[in-house]
Amino acid sequence: MMLLKNSRKAILQLLELIMMTILYEVHDNIYVNMTNRCTCSCTFCVRGKQDSVGDADSLWLEHEPTVEEVVQEFSKIDMNRYNEVVFCGFGEPTERIDDLLKVAALIKSKYNKKIRINTNGQGSLSNGRNIVPEMAGIINSISVSLNTPNEEKYEEIVRSKFGKGAFKAMIEFTKEAKKYLKDVTMTTVSTTISKEDEIKCQQLCDKLGVHYRIRTYQE
Numbered sequence: 445m446m447l448l449k450n451s452r453k454a455i456l457q458l459l460e461l462i463m464m465t466i467l468y469e470v471h472d473n474i475y476v477n478m479t480n481r482c483t484c485s486c487t488f489c490v491r492g493k494q495d496s497v498g499d500a501d502s503l504w505l506e507h508e509p510t511v512e513e514v515v516q517e518f519s520k521i522d523m524n525r526y527n528e529v530v531f532c533g534f535g536e537p538t539e540r541i542d543d544l545l546k547v548a549a550l551i552k553s554k555y556n557k558k559i560r561i562n563t564n565g566q567g568s569l570s571n572g573r574n575i576v577p578e579m580a581g582i583i584n585s586i587s588v589s590l591n592t593p594n595e596e597k598y599e600e601i602v603r604s605k606f607g608k609g610a611f612k613a614m615i616e617f618t619k620e621a622k623k624y625l626k627d628v629t630m631t632t633v634s635t636t637i638s639k640e641d642e643i644k645c646q647q648l649c650d651k652l653g654v655h656y657r658i659r660t661y662q663e
């Protein structure tokens with residue numbers, strides 16, 4: 445009986461592994477899902493409302509895939525179909541910055557695709573070092589979630605484990621990105637802030653010399 449129970453558990457674990465979504469499509473891009481960890485708990489986070497985005501069934505990971513597992517997934521798809529590789533997923537991709545950069549470098553040299561990271565901008569704070577220079581030459585563009593131009597509101601919205609310092613760290617991260625990467629964008633989610641705040645976000649982005657984009661809820 446115990447043997448049957450253990451076998452059933454092993455089969456279920458195997459099925460979960462097979463069904464785990466590491467790569468998924470959004471529009472013409474291929475997205476990479478390497479972690480479910482995040483330093484924030486944003487009030488609007490899609491993870492609280494649904495299990496996936498794009499063409500994925502679920503983006504909850506049974507385990508964090510190794511570099512080899514991620515690269516293996518790329519070999520199963522036709523990369524000619526995609527414009528860009530985007531590290532995003534159901535978590536904060538810079539939580540695995542070392543592995544992310546290993547995957548990105550391999551993918552870039554093999555498929556010669558543009559590579560973007562979608563981030564909450566707290567990666568340097570979380571990793572305890574300035575991670576941006578490490579991206580130079582590998583990452584083409586970065587999209588940082590600004591969310592609001594207001595530091596106090598930011599704390600309320602993103603509920604970062606770093607509390608008060610998170611907003612300043614995110615701005616500092618963006619300034620660093622501007623030094624090392626060609627294409628830097630800050631985003632807010634449409635419908636989550638007022639038109640007045642969107643104007644302030646535009647002004648902040650102008651000051652930082654980065655693009656500003658108002659994105660839809662599920663992007």
Ligand code: SF4
Pocket residue numbers: 482483484485486488489490491534535536564602
């Ligand atoms: S930073 Fe992104 S993944 Fe993390 S809680 Fe906020 S919306 Fe969700």
